Amino acid sequence: MTLTIMKSKTPQTTILIPSYNCGNYLLECLGSILRQNYDDYEILLIDDGSTDQTEKVIRSLGIANLRYYQNKRNSGIVPTLNRGLKLAKGKYIARMDADDVMLGNRLTEQIEFLEDNPDFGMIGGSYQIMDGSGIYRDTVYTRNDPDFLKLSLMFRNQFHHSAITMRTDIATKLKYSTKFPYCEDHELWTRFSEVSKVTNLKGIYLSYRWHVNNSCSKNQAMLKTSVLSLMSRELDKIAVEHNAKELMLHGSVCFGMGNFKFRDTVSVAELKKWYDKIFASKSLKQQYSSEWLENFRKEILKSYCGIDE
Numbered sequence: 086m087t088l089t090i091m092k093s094k095t096p097q098t099t100i101l102i103p104s105y106n107c108g109n110y111l112l113e114c115l116g117s118i119l120r121q122n123y124d125d126y127e128i129l130l131i132d133d134g135s136t137d138q139t140e141k142v143i144r145s146l147g148i149a150n151l152r153y154y155q156n157k158r159n160s161g162i163v164p165t166l167n168r169g170l171k172l173a174k175g176k177y178i179a180r181m182d183a184d185d186v187m188l189g190n191r192l193t194e195q196i197e198f199l200e201d202n203p204d205f206g207m208i209g210g211s212y213q214i215m216d217g218s219g220i221y222r223d224t225v226y227t228r229n230d231p232d233f234l235k236l237s238l239m240f241r242n243q244f245h246h247s248a249i250t251m252r253t254d255i256a257t258k259l260k261y262s263t264k265f266p267y268c269e270d271h272e273l274w275t276r277f278s279e280v281s282k283v284t285n286l287k288g289i290y291l292s293y294r295w296h297v298n299n300s301c302s303k304n305q306a307m308l309k310t311s312v313l314s315l316m317s318r319e320l321d322k323i324a325v326e327h328n329a330k331e332l333m334l335h336g337s338v339c340f341g342m343g344n345f346k347f348r349d350t351v352s353v354a355e356l357k358k359w360y361d362k363i364f365a366s367k368s369l370k371q372q373y374s375s376e377w378l379e380n381f382r383k384e385i386l387k388s389y390c391g392i393d394e
Contacts (some may be wrong), residue, residue: 086349087122091235091242095174096124096125096126096127096150096174096175096177096190097125097126097175097176097177097196098125098126098127098175098176098177098192098196098250099126099127099129099169099174099175099177099178099179099253099256100118100126100127100128100129100178100179100180100181100192101129101131101166101169101170101172101173101178101179101180101181102114102128102131102181102182102183103131103133103162103165103166103169103182103183104130104131104132104133104135104139104182104183105132105133105134105135105159105183106136106139106251107135107137107139107182107183107184108135108137108138108139108141108142108284109137109250110183110184110185110294111142111143111183111197112115112142112146112240113140113186113219114181114182114183114184114185114186114189115128115146115148117186117187117188118181118187119148120187121187121190121191121192121193122190122192122193123134123190123192123196124195124212126175126192127150127151127152127174127175128148128150128152129152129154129169129172129173130143130151130152130154130183130202130260131154131155131165131168131169131172132153132154132156132213132262133153133156133159133160133161133162133165134155134156134157134158134159134160140153140155152172152193154168156168156190161266162266162267162269163240163261163262163266163269164263166269167260167261170253170256170257170260170261171252171257173257175253176252176253176254177195177196177250177251177252177253177259178250178252178253178256179191179192179195179250179252180246180247180249180250180251181246181247181251182246182247183293184294185291185292185293186215186291186292186294187290187291188212188289188290188291189210189288189289189290190288191210191248191250191290191291192250194286194288194290195208195210195250195286195290196250196312198216198286199250199252202282202331202344202391203282204281204282205231205251205281205282205284206251206252206255206277206280206281206282206283207244207250207251207252207255207274207281207283208249208250208251208283208285209227209243209244209245209248209249209250209284209285209286209290209342210227210248210249210285210286210287210288210289210290210291211224211225211226211227211285211287211288211289211290212224212225212227212245212246212247212248212289212290212292212326213225213249213291213292213293214292214293214294214295215292215293215294215295215352216294216295217294217295219292219294221292222259222295223341224289225245227244227285228243229284229285229286229287230280230284231282231283231284232373232377233384234283234284234285235278235283236373236381237247237381237385238271238274238275238278238319239275239316239319239320239323240335240338240339240385240389241283241338241339241389242268242271242274242339243274244270244271244274244283244285245293246270247291247293248290248291248293249270251277252281255277255281255391256273259273259276259277259280260273261273264314265311265314265315266307266308266311267307267308267311268308268311268312269313271312271315272311272315275315275319280284306347309336311332311339312339312340313332313333314345316332316335316336316339317332320332320335320363322368323363323366323368324366324367324368324370325362325366331359331362334355334356334359335359338385338389338390347375353392356386356390356392357386357392360382360385364378364379364382369388
């Protein structure tokens, strides 16, 4: 079933929103988009088989430039996103989740950056975290150096999915992979960084809702398995052999456990030894200078593991 309320003009940007049983949050999400100081967009909302009041909410709003599609059954986030990539009309795709809130002048600032910097394929930003009731909990400030971001995707996701805007032509060629459930965004960013520059702007562009029904919250075990698979693939790309123990050590840093796990002397020594192995990679030495790699290594150890060298 499809509901379309559209102006005739082709939009510059498609705001892609997959939704599953998020009817309680849709008004807040859509309202935050309508308050943006940028209006050259369409909202493409794909309902992934919701059983709540999502359809009723959408049909009651009458929002201009809204296209609403319903999957016949619950298909999952990756097929839903890939359907959205095919349906998007905009030159750019701005991602949002139906339970999140857009902040600042995100669309104007991100689109202007991409228009002015054709060598960048994707742009993100910093974000806030709120709980299920919408109460502010924290702010995450993201890095913006393209070289740092590209390499550090091998250590941790550097972008929030609902805060990024990407070029549609690149996204439709790459697509989201079904092989990496619940870290499909992280995996896509690694491939984006191989074909274009990626970065974050300094603005705070999103309020991310973390609650018990959040898909990542509900599927932590599968997410961690997928991330380890992704980390292993990325290590293979730079020809760093690794056993199960080394991969788990590498993954624990990605999962944000570094600052309280690596405190005893043996663990710190093991981690440093593992990092020595990574940064001995001939592939990395061909891509980056020795000085840059050493500074990057120190920054990763300090920022993610709480270790000063």
